[in-house]
Amino acid sequence: MKKRVVFVGVAIYFARYQHAIGKKLEEKGVKVSHVTYSKEAYNFLKKNNADVTYLPDFTDKCVLKKPAGKYLEEIESEYNINANLLLLGDYDHSLMSREKAFESMVKNFMFWEDYLKNKDVNMILSGVERFAGMIPYAVSKKYDVRYYYWTRAVIPNNFVLSEDQCGHWSVLDKYWGKNKNRELTTEERKEATEIINDILEKKRALYLVVGTPKVTISGALFFFKRLYLNIFVEKFRNPYARVIRIAWDKIKKAVRKYLVKPLYSQPDYNEKFFIYPLHVENDAQLLVRAPPYEDQIPIIKYISRCLPAGYKLYIKEHPNNIGGMAIGKLRETKNIPNVRLVSPYLSSHDLISKSQGVIVINSTVGWEAMLYGKPVIVLGTGFYDVSEMVWKVRDLYELPEIIKKALNKKIIIREKLLRFANAIRKSSYPGNVNFYYQYAEKAMADENISLIAKGIYTELNKK
Numbered sequence: 001m002k003k004r005v006v007f008v009g010v011a012i013y014f015a016r017y018q019h020a021i022g023k024k025l026e027e028k029g030v031k032v033s034h035v036t037y038s039k040e041a042y043n044f045l046k047k048n049n050a051d052v053t054y055l056p057d058f059t060d061k062c063v064l065k066k067p068a069g070k071y072l073e074e075i076e077s078e079y080n081i082n083a084n085l086l087l088l089g090d091y092d093h094s095l096m097s098r099e100k101a102f103e104s105m106v107k108n109f110m111f112w113e114d115y116l117k118n119k120d121v122n123m124i125l126s127g128v129e130r131f132a133g134m135i136p137y138a139v140s141k142k143y144d145v146r147y148y149y150w151t152r153a154v155i156p157n158n159f160v161l162s163e164d165q166c167g168h169w170s171v172l173d174k175y176w177g178k179n180k181n182r183e184l185t186t187e188e189r190k191e192a193t194e195i196i197n198d199i200l201e202k203k204r205a206l207y208l209v210v211g212t213p214k215v216t217i218s219g220a221l222f223f224f225k226r227l228y229l230n231i232f233v234e235k236f237r238n239p240y241a242r243v244i245r246i247a248w249d250k251i252k253k254a255v256r257k258y259l260v261k262p263l264y265s266q267p268d269y270n271e272k273f274f275i276y277p278l279h280v281e282n283d284a285q286l287l288v289r290a291p292p293y294e295d296q297i298p299i300i301k302y303i304s305r306c307l308p309a310g311y312k313l314y315i316k317e318h319p320n321n322i323g324g325m326a327i328g329k330l331r332e333t334k335n336i337p338n339v340r341l342v343s344p345y346l347s348s349h350d351l352i353s354k355s356q357g358v359i360v361i362n363s364t365v366g367w368e369a370m371l372y373g374k375p376v377i378v379l380g381t382g383f384y385d386v387s388e389m390v391w392k393v394r395d396l397y398e399l400p401e402i403i404k405k406a407l408n409k410k411i412i413i414r415e416k417l418l419r420f421a422n423a424i425r426k427s428s429y430p431g432n433v434n435f436y437y438q439y440a441e442k443a444m445a446d447e448n449i450s451l452i453a454k455g456i457y458t459e460l461n462k463k
Helices: 010-026 038-046 055-061 068-079 085-090 098-118 132-142 170-179 186-202 217-234 244-258 298-308 326-336 350-355 365-371 385-386 396-408 413-428 435-442 448-459
Strands: 004-009 029-037 051-054 123-125 146-152 159-162 270-279 311-316 339-344 358-361 376-378
Touching: 004 010, 004 132, 010 029, 010 038, 010 448, 038 051, 038 217, 051 055, 055 098, 068 085, 068 098, 068 132, 085 098, 085 132, 085 358, 098 132, 123 132, 123 448, 132 146, 146 448, 159 170, 159 448, 170 385, 170 413, 186 365, 186 413, 217 244, 270 298, 270 350, 270 365, 298 311, 298 326, 298 396, 311 350, 326 339, 350 365, 358 365, 358 396, 365 376, 365 385, 376 396, 385 413
Parallel strands: 004 029, 004 123, 029 051, 123 146, 270 311, 270 358, 311 339, 358 376
Antiparallel strands: 146 159
């Protein structure tokens, strides 16, 4: 019996690469279906003879026979979820009235109940954030369907498929659990050393470098094109096609990135400091994986107060979110006595190498710091915290004591670090999943699409 994979998307650019990957999977004998919130994507997939379902057709026809709150009480009990946290994880829906957002949440649950009940599905591939990712993730467990999202590995041109939405990579957890004490072969040791050296020697950025927006004529023309499509094709039925809000956010970033420059301080490498990398606001890294830290300003203030005497806290905007945080918030952090707001254009490698350690929620800066042998204090959940070479904080009352311990006890061991790098390599698949902006053309190349399909097919056929 053929296995079925379902791709979930919210926009046309998702549909394009999902369809290309789906065609490769079909060549391997896999049934491929699509669920989309976008009419434009639906039309594209339908034109290309794909099996596609337009979710708003279901939700628009769905009539609730009782208040949404009553349904949500049952849903919370059945799926072991929290409706308020689920709403927090969907930034677009959280901008609506709570009544409208919760009605949409209930209807999304009803859709996936109906879909998985009536379609024989083996694997769902989607994102982490939004109802588009979180709700099928919850419902899939009831029907014994495997739910995956993909993410870039910290090895160039590799990706990871994970069933864990909370920050860990499920496949890495499993591999590390079985192999953390195993001696590496000569070839494995060589590969692991090359992975680490490649990052350190080239000072390679582990995040996707897309830069910050610019106000341009081509950008304005693109906006009016998307606005036209939103009015006449989407007809405002796609909750994620909020074109005006997205454009306004980009304009604010484009202007703010110049206005915030006077707030930056120069690093002083003669002083002792920890680094706290600012996360992108309203991103799944916070809203889904670390909701207690959604507002980063209070946690920065608290961290600064937990540092030993004579230490500074260096905070740095994410390079892809320069201008993304309100100027008032940045000024508030800058005015904390032992905090320096340093330029996001500085190399994180230079800062880490001169620091006494890093304090992160779940940033990849934690993994970079491990490679430099620096103490890493993790407040949230990152893929690297299973290594047992970081200091995990699950009670903020303990943070001052953990900082002291981290400064006085070395827990990063070279041999263990090599084993962990090897585990990352063994847990990832070849393929570039950077389908965004300047990376899209390369990622859509036939050879790369074939690699991604091969990785999905391999994971699909694991027991």
